[in-house]
Amino acid sequence: MKEAKIVERILPGEPFASAAVRLAEMKARKVAGTESGAIVIGADTIAYLGRRIFRKTENEREARKILSFLSGKTHHVVTGVCVLFPDAACVKYSVGAAVRMKRLEAKTINGYLKTGEWGGRAGSYDVSGKGSKLVECVRGERETVAGLPLRRLRPLLSASSRRKNNRLRRE
Secondary structure (H helix, E strand, C coil): CCCCCCCCCCCCCCCHHHHHHHHHHHHHHHHHCCCCCCCEEEEEEEEEECCEEECECCCHHHHHHHHHHHCCCEEEEEEEEEEECCCCCEEEEEEEEEEEECCCCHHHHHHHHCCCCCCCCECCCCCCCHHHHHEEEEECCHHHHHCCCHHHHHHHHHHHHHHHHHHHHHC
16 A cells, blocks of 8 residues: 555635545545556545544644544544546545544543554544544444445445456457
């Protein structure tokens, strides 16, 4: 897995789902330039509440502030995905979910911050790791919150594999 370093900026007035897809495509295209003949998947996740965005956390102080703010509230997560195929086909989509956080005491937040798992995570938590203990419930696909919604991705990759196998049998 290659990480594509891009400037992750949301444009003024840009809907979050559109921004997530645009950023996912930028990442995919950057990697595709170095991986000829490969299927490349780019993804970008944005956590938000109202118009307030919770992007990748840079430091522990910021993570504590975000987790304290999200405590006991429901926020939204959208993950944009871009799949680039070797035949130049491109599939882009976004998937959203709502996340209800538990009421978090300072002791719980401090304990989670010590894990370091919050680093580089939208919303300052990893729902697929120890951060799942901070979450009361997820409405929608849990993998969306983790950063790569698989329900739509699996059939795309499976169909691509079938097309490739059919071409190989004919040649």
